[in-house]
Amino acid sequence: MDFNWLFFWILAAITVTSAVAAVLTTHIVRMAFYLVVCLGAVAGLFFLAGAYFVGAMQLMIYVGGTVVLIGFGVMLTARTPFVRMQTTPDQWLLAMVTAATLGAMLLQATLRYPKPIEPPGIGEPAVSPGRLGTAFLGLRLEAASSGTSSQTGGDGEDAESLGVAYLLPFELVSVHLLAVLIGAAYLARPRRRPDQETGREGEHAGAERSGPGEEPRPAAVAIASGGDS
Amino acid sequence: MIVLCVTALIKIFIIIGALMTAAAYLVLVERWVAAWVQDRLGPNRAGIPLTKIRLWGLGQPIADGLKFIFKEEFVPGHVDKILFTLAPIATLAAAVLIYAVFPFGSLQWMAGGEPIPLGLVSGFSAGLVFIFAVNGVAVYGIILGGWASNNKYSLFGALRGAAQLIAYEIPLSLAILTLVLAAGSLRVEDVVAQQAESGVWNVFLHPLAFVVFFVAATAEAGRLPFDLPETEQELVGGYHTEYSGMRLMMYLVSEFLHMITASFLIVILFFGGWHLWGLTGAEEAATWPIALLRVAVLLVKVLAVVFFFMLIRWSWPRFRFDQLMALAWQVMVPWGLTQLVFLALWLEFVEEDPWSRGWASAWPLAAANAALLAAVWLLTAWVAQPYYDNRPRRLALPTKATVASQRAITAIPDASQAN
Amino acid sequence: MIFDASIVPITLFILALVAVGASLIILGTVAGPRRPNPIKAMPYESGVDPFHDARRRLNIRYHLLAVAFLIFDVELLFLYPWAVALRQTPRDGGAARARAANSQDAKPVADGISAPAEKTTEPLAAASEPVVAREVSTRRASVPPGVSTSGRTLVFWGGVLFLAILTLGFVYDWRKGVFRS
Numbered sequence: 001m002d003f004n005w006l007f008f009w010i011l012a013a014i015t016v017t018s019a020v021a022a023v024l025t026t027h028i029v030r031m032a033f034y035l036v037v038c039l040g041a042v043a044g045l046f047f048l049a050g051a052y053f054v055g056a057m058q059l060m061i062y063v064g065g066t067v068v069l070i071g072f073g074v075m076l077t078a079r080t081p082f083v084r085m086q087t088t089p090d091q092w093l094l095a096m097v098t099a100a101t102l103g104a105m106l107l108q109a110t111l112r113y114p115k116p117i118e119p120p121g122i123g124e125p126a127v128s129p130g131r132l133g134t135a136f137l138g139l140r141l142e143a144a145s146s147g148t149s150s151q152t153g154g155d156g157e158d159a160e161s162l163g164v165a166y167l168l169p170f171e172l173v174s175v176h177l178l179a180v181l182i183g184a185a186y187l188a189r190p191r192r193r194p195d196q197e198t199g200r201e202g203e204h205a206g207a208e209r210s211g212p213g214e215e216p217r218p219a220a221v222a223i224a225s226g227g228d229s
Numbered sequence: 230m231i232v233l234c235v236t237a238l239i240k241i242f243i244i245i246g247a248l249m250t251a252a253a254y255l256v257l258v259e260r261w262v263a264a265w266v267q268d269r270l271g272p273n274r275a276g277i278p279l280t281k282i283r284l285w286g287l288g289q290p291i292a293d294g295l296k297f298i299f300k301e302e303f304v305p306g307h308v309d310k311i312l313f314t315l316a317p318i319a320t321l322a323a324a325v326l327i328y329a330v331f332p333f334g335s336l337q338w339m340a341g342g343e344p345i346p347l348g349l350v351s352g353f354s355a356g357l358v359f360i361f362a363v364n365g366v367a368v369y370g371i372i373l374g375g376w377a378s379n380n381k382y383s384l385f386g387a388l389r390g391a392a393q394l395i396a397y398e399i400p401l402s403l404a405i406l407t408l409v410l411a412a413g414s415l416r417v418e419d420v421v422a423q424q425a426e427s428g429v430w431n432v433f434l435h436p437l438a439f440v441v442f443f444v445a446a447t448a449e450a451g452r453l454p455f456d457l458p459e460t461e462q463e464l465v466g467g468y469h470t471e472y473s474g475m476r477l478m479m480y481l482v483s484e485f486l487h488m489i490t491a492s493f494l495i496v497i498l499f500f501g502g503w504h505l506w507g508l509t510g511a512e513e514a515a516t517w518p519i520a521l522l523r524v525a526v527l528l529v530k531v532l533a534v535v536f537f538f539m540l541i542r543w544s545w546p547r548f549r550f551d552q553l554m555a556l557a558w559q560v561m562v563p564w565g566l567t568q569l570v571f572l573a574l575w576l577e578f579v580e581e582d583p584w585s586r587g588w589a590s591a592w593p594l595a596a597a598n599a600a601l602l603a604a605v606w607l608l609t610a611w612v613a614q615p616y617y618d619n620r621p622r623r624l625a626l627p628t629k630a631t632v633a634s635q636r637a638i639t640a641i642p643d644a645s646q647a648n
Numbered sequence: 649m650i651f652d653a654s655i656v657p658i659t660l661f662i663l664a665l666v667a668v669g670a671s672l673i674i675l676g677t678v679a680g681p682r683r684p685n686p687i688k689a690m691p692y693e694s695g696v697d698p699f700h701d702a703r704r705r706l707n708i709r710y711h712l713l714a715v716a717f718l719i720f721d722v723e724l725l726f727l728y729p730w731a732v733a734l735r736q737t738p739r740d741g742g743a744a745r746a747r748a749a750n751s752q753d754a755k756p757v758a759d760g761i762s763a764p765a766e767k768t769t770e771p772l773a774a775a776s777e778p779v780v781a782r783e784v785s786t787r788r789a790s791v792p793p794g795v796s797t798s799g800r801t802l803v804f805w806g807g808v809l810f811l812a813i814l815t816l817g818f819v820y821d822w823r824k825g826v827f828r829s
Contacts, residue, residue: 030309
């Protein structure tokens with residue numbers, strides 16, 4: 001009995017089911033929950049393939065980070081009409097095209113390998129974090145040997161590509177992250193011109209102008225400001 | 230394979246059972262500690278049921294559990310019913326799942342045999358990252374529960390809770406990164422082994438990382454100075470305001486488990502895990518008595534840290550939300566970065582393996598890090614002098630002038646108006 | 649196919665935990681009373697009748713904090729392998745490498761960049777019997793030929809530059825008041 005395949009099928013079934021559920025549901029928060037399950041199962045597939053670090057990072061970044069971001073987005077903006085999402089036909093079309101393109105890419109990448117990639121062995125990482133780190137930093141790994149290349153994905157011919165230096169992309173990633181941080185800061189710009197802003201900021205400014213002793217804001221807004229100030 | 234599954238199931242059974250019992254009885258201990266701190270008696274009545282034997286209140290957890298079971302399992306009419314049920318399950322599962330990678334040492338069944346690791350998944354090559362990944366899932370339980378409740382208190386509790394948990398995950402990871410840099414591995418066992426082999430615990434080597442980690446772990450556990458997600462006085466019950474019965478119990482238990490997890494992590498990463506000088510030895514594998522001794526040492530250490538957490542709970546007032554965020558982003562993250570860069574520089578330019586010969590070679594790094602902690606602490610205290618204006622700040626961006634004026638206002642509190 | 653053992657206990661653990669959680673809720677439902685009434689079903693607002701929907705728009709700064717968190721999370725994702733690589737890249741074939749080799753002797757998990765040594769010394773063995781070859785190669789505490797002092801320097805300064813760029817962004821955000829909630 002090949003239990004490896006059993007576990008693969010279990011995880012794959014969970015992944016596909018929750019992915020389909022995430023697509024079909026019209027409820028944003030439930031969609032986010034299905035997404036968590038889906039991404040968690042994909043992390044399980046990574047574990048199964050021996051890519052522990054990638055699997056854990058999948059959990060950490062996507063489940064712990066990105067979906068939280070979605071959740072925040074929903075919680076901060078959602079009123080009832082936004083929670084129920086109806087997808088229009090043109091959106092369906094666009095999504096289909098995107099998904100088909102991505103699917104074709106993945107299929108092509110999968111079919112390049114003649115046989116399934118074997119996990120390296122019991123409890124042994126396919127690509128250890130240390131290797132990953134040296135690869136990021138462009139340390140030349142003298143044409144990674146076939147012993148490890150069969151685990152990192154591919155046959156003997158592809159082994160040479162492991163020695164490629166990723167130093168520039170590595171640093172570019174940090175520049176990219178820097179750009180996002182600056183963008184976030186630009187979005188924040190908290191209360192520079194409170195008088196000209198609308199919404200709650202304006203209410204704050206009004207409260208400030210009306211002087212101490214008065215509380216013009218309704219109770220719920222007071223709770224809101226207690227929640228974030 | 231069958232053997233693997235059966236062993237795993239036995240271990241899972243032990244872990245879940247032990248954790249549930251531990252959580253129940255530590256709640257009792259917490260109430261005792263609270264009573265002791267506040268100079269009163271605490272729970273001392275419930276003993277063996279249907280008799281008059283009191284047993285110092287040891288029956289209290291059983292009574293609490295029965296009470297939870299026989300409460301109404303009530304789902305309010307306005308909630309999202311599916312998510313309302315899934316959220317506590319996800320929270321509980323995430324809280325317990327972390328224990329999969331905790332090392333309890335390993336056991337040499339017989340001489341010359343393979344050492345049997347005493348954890349569920351040992352040698353997990355990305356164990357440290359796994360811990361934080363699962364920790365991240367716990368955030369989702371809070372968001373889900375708070376949102377599904379469809380209640381203002383729950384929503385604010387969930388927002389605050391999620392913001393707090395994700396904010397403190399960064400310093401937590403930075404402190405861990407320091408240890409990863411020291412151990413050169415992501416395996417939890419390696420961090421313990423390094424401390425056991427050199428005999429120098431990480432708390433002495435990296436005190437700054439320890440402070441950052443301790444504060445961040447307390448915040449992640451949502452313990453009192455950081456219990457913003459469920460501030461009883463402001464938000465009723467926070468994200469679990471609408472919960473009752475077993476679902477509420479699952480939330481409360483997972484909260485308590487988070488504290489135990491934090492204690493485990495602190496002990497494993499900074500206090501040498503199962504290692505104790507001159508008592509447990511330092512090798513990876515051990516014979517029966519030594520292995521049991523190690524488990525005992527680990528648990529005693531964990532209980533000590535738990536006790537400390539309980540003392541903190543009754544000693545400190547709660548942070549305000551802006552103070553909480555400022556502490557995370559403006560104090561803990563820079564501290565963590567400082568520690569990380571300092572250690573990297575030290576390893577690169579001063580000594581590559583400072584702990585290779587125990588204290589004999591490790592003391593310069595320990596001394597330098599202690600000095601670094603003192604310097605960073607004093608610098609922070611000097612730069613960020615506290616001002617005690619309790620009002621929500623509605624002014625424009627605080628330029629130096631506004632901060633100064635606020636300080637001036639605070640310096641003479643309402644004296645002019647009183648006159 | 650060689651089997652990876654770690655996923656089995658973790659999957660079983662997750663299944664067991666979900667089962668425990670579900671059965672606890674079922675137990676509570678069965679054992680507890682059921683007395684619904686319309687007042688109980690209302691949102692709890694300290695006894696006051698709720699006056700509008702709980703789901704309102706809230707301050708955007710929470711979202712910005714989440715963005716900042718995500719950025720730093722990704723940064724740390726890259727720094728974890730860097731930290732491991734820094735320790736496992738020998739500067740002069742010194743103590744760190746010896747320690748790594750020793751510790752790997754005791755455990756079946758081969759880690760680090762010791763693999764390159766295989767290619768130059770035992771290519772045939774490596775090709776036919778990967779696990780054994782890795783065992784052999786990890787016992788060898790010599791410096792792999794492709795790894796030089798400059799490699800270590802590159803690893804170190806690459807990571808430091810990465811950190812420095814992000815610290816720049818952190819300082820900028822700080823100055824702009826993202827972290828002042």
